[in-house]
Amino acid sequence: MREDRRPTLSDVATRAGVSKSLVSLVMRAEPGASAETRRRVLEAAEELGYHPDSRARLLRSGRTRLLGVLFDIQAQFHADLVTDLYTAARESGYELALSAVTPDRDEPEAIAGLLQDRCEALILVGPQSPVAQLSRLAERLPVVVVARGVRDPAIDVVRNADADGLHMAVDHLTGLGHRRIIHIDGGRAAGAADRRRGYREAMHRHRLDDLARILPGGLTEQDGAEAARQLLTGLPSAVTVFNDRCATGVLDVLTRAGVEVPAEVSVVGYDDDRLARLAHIDLTTIAQDTATMSRLAVEKAIERAEHAPAGRRERVVPPRLVIRGTTVPPAPLS
Structure with missing residues (x-):
């Protein structure tokens, strides 16, 4: 057998000294072969480096x-x-x-x-x-x-349950005493509309409709950074953000501007992705x-x-x- 050729069922049968059909039975883990035959076949397959092509078998079926x-x-x-x-x-x-x-x-x-x-x-x-x-x-x-x-x-x-997630975020922030809570949304991204709705519902339930405000955001750090620059003209006490990736952009701009998080502005993300769990980010978030x-x-x-x-x-x-x-x-x- 050439070294550059993949070993076949026939090669294993020849090495083990059995029929091709017996090798096939062993490789499919079906009954019909003795323990000794199975041992010889499996040893031959290992020596040759043979691995059954399960994908090809499935395609044939x-x-x-x-x-x-x-x-x-x-x-x-x-x-x-x-x-x-x-x-x-x-x-x-x-x-x-x-x-x-x-x-x-x-x-x-x-x-x-x-x-x-x-x-x-x-x-x-x-x-x-x-x-x-x-x-x-x-x-x-x-x-x-x-x-x-x-x-x-x-x-x-x-x-x-995206709306429920924003209910939790707003409830957490109001429970801490926050009232001036802004939401940075996800635009047309999946789940964004429900998260906007959840924010509005929670703010209404806490009788904070007059303070409710939604800023355009998006999926990425750049979207969060752009939204955060708008925050700098009139800081809220807390922000809920469409996702954790967008929230990291918010955190970056606030930190560079000398705004202390969370002492001056609290931030809540969404997803609980790996970024949120990093020690230097340590983001409060809504986990899916x-x-x-x-x-x-x-x-x-x-x-x-x-x-x-x-x-x-x-x-x-x-x-x-x-x-x-x-x-x-x-x-x-x-």
Whole structure:
């Protein structure tokens, strides 16, 4: 056998001195071979460096057991979700095919890559595509949307209770004594509208409507920095921010301007991504339960791919407040 050629089933059979069909039985862990034969076959496979091509076998059976995952490579929260999606898929006997949205690769191109991989279902994390486009995609194969609400009876949704998260943030800040609380929003990003709504509802419940104010923000540190520069003209006592990444931009501008966080301004983010947990950031935030969301998304995708009863289309996962070092009671008025 040439050194540059991958060993085959026939090579293992020759080395072990058995038939190709017996090697196949052993590699599939099926009955029909004696313990001695199994030992010889497995030893021969190890000596040759043979590994069964499970993907090829699945393709021949018409299955791939592949779940396609679309995510934004620049979003830390998406990376956290993908980590948990791998765990959930592995526990279910499935593999993931990843396709990232990047500054040079838009969402349609990333989805097209997953379709070429013959995925059995798609899990789309925070997609920006219009509902009509997602609906057309769902006509081709099962689609599960994560971290965004989609009103379409053909699409499964696993999302965070975004409005409840802002209720928690505002309740935490008012409990500390804050009243002048501003929200920096996420624009048209998935979940942004519900978080704006949650902020307004909480401010209304605390009878702070006259002090409610929403500044345009976005997904990135740059968006947060731009919003924070507007804050400098009239500092509130506290800020809730669309996500942790945007909040780090807010923290950076405030710190560079000599504004002490949290002594002068308290800040609450959203997501509890890895940035928020860094010691020098130590951000109070609203945590999304990525492990539960990932498990539910994988379950939904597999149920649809295997045509099993899947129950209700939308699953809403509650968030939780994580208190760290960026929130304290407001400074007393001088």
